[in-house]
Amino acid sequence: MAAKSDRRERARTKAADRASMQRRARGRRRVLLAAAVVVVVAVGTALVASTITRGDHVSATPERATTAAPPWPAPSDPSARAQAAGLKVAGMEGTALHIHPHLSISVDGKPVTVPANIGIDVQRGGMSALHTHDTSGILHVESAKIEPFMLGQLFTEWGVALHDRQVGGYVDGERNDRVTVFVDGKRTSTPLPTIRLQDHQDIAIVITTAGTTPTAPAPFDWSAAG
Incomplete structure (x- = not known):
């Protein structure tokens, strides 16, 4: 009887030891899992902070492109708008x-300012391949690879609506608006967003009232641009 009692006691002791070891193993797994989560979160936070600092990527959704009348200021979040333009x-x-193409816009003979810092994020210290430095209307394309750049991308960066024959709130044929486009002094029927930017190209968007005869502005003086 004593032998049986001893065997039962040893069995209970072994079972208790196994249960204790299993509890300790589960505890270690929970600690390791928690540590792994902390590491992942820390690395992710560091990557996001690094990305924002470099200005390589912005996840913010930009505001809707304006259909108001000018003036049209530079965008409040250049990085988000550049991302929306695929840049x-x-x-x-x-x-x-x-x-370096040139863009001019006029409404009933009055010039519309193309602002500085389209495509330039001064706060984050970065810029897109398509941008403006000043209000001269000169567009700068400085790309790490050779690829086409379109007028529509600039307006997406700017935050101004641009469609086939619409600029901001002006739509050709509506409310007596007339939108005419000249490229290098010649009228073009190419849809506005798909006009491909070229070096020393002169793009003029002339907005007038129906019944008037739109004319191309004088060619841009590149010699004065430096």
């Missing part, structure tokens, strides 16, 4: 493609 904001200008 990346980086800390350095590209050198594979370097061209």
Whole structure:
């Protein structure tokens, strides 16, 4: 009887030891899992902070493009607007493609300012391949690779609505609006967003009232641009 009692006691002791070991193993797994979660969160936070600092990527959804009358100021969040245009904001200008078109806009003969810092995020210290430095109307394309850049991308960065024959709140054929586009002094029927930007190209958007005869402005003086 004593032998049986001893065997039962040893069995209970072994069972208790196994249960204790299992509890300790589960505890270690929980600790390791919690530590792994902390590491993942810390790494993710660091990556996000680094990305925002470099200005390589912005996840914010930009405001809707304006259909109001001008003036049209520079965008409040250039990085978000550049991303909406399919352009990346980086800390350095590209050198594979370097061209300078010119854009002018007028409404009933009055010039509309193309603002500085379209595509330039001063706060984050970065710029897209398509941007403006001043109010001269000169567009800068400085890309790390050779690819087409379109007028529609600039207006998306700017935050101004641009469609086939619409600029901001002006729609050709509506409310007596007339939207005429000249490229290098010649009228074009190419849809506005798909006009491909070229070096020393002169793009003029002339908005008038129906019944008037739109005329191309004088060619841009590149010699004075420096």
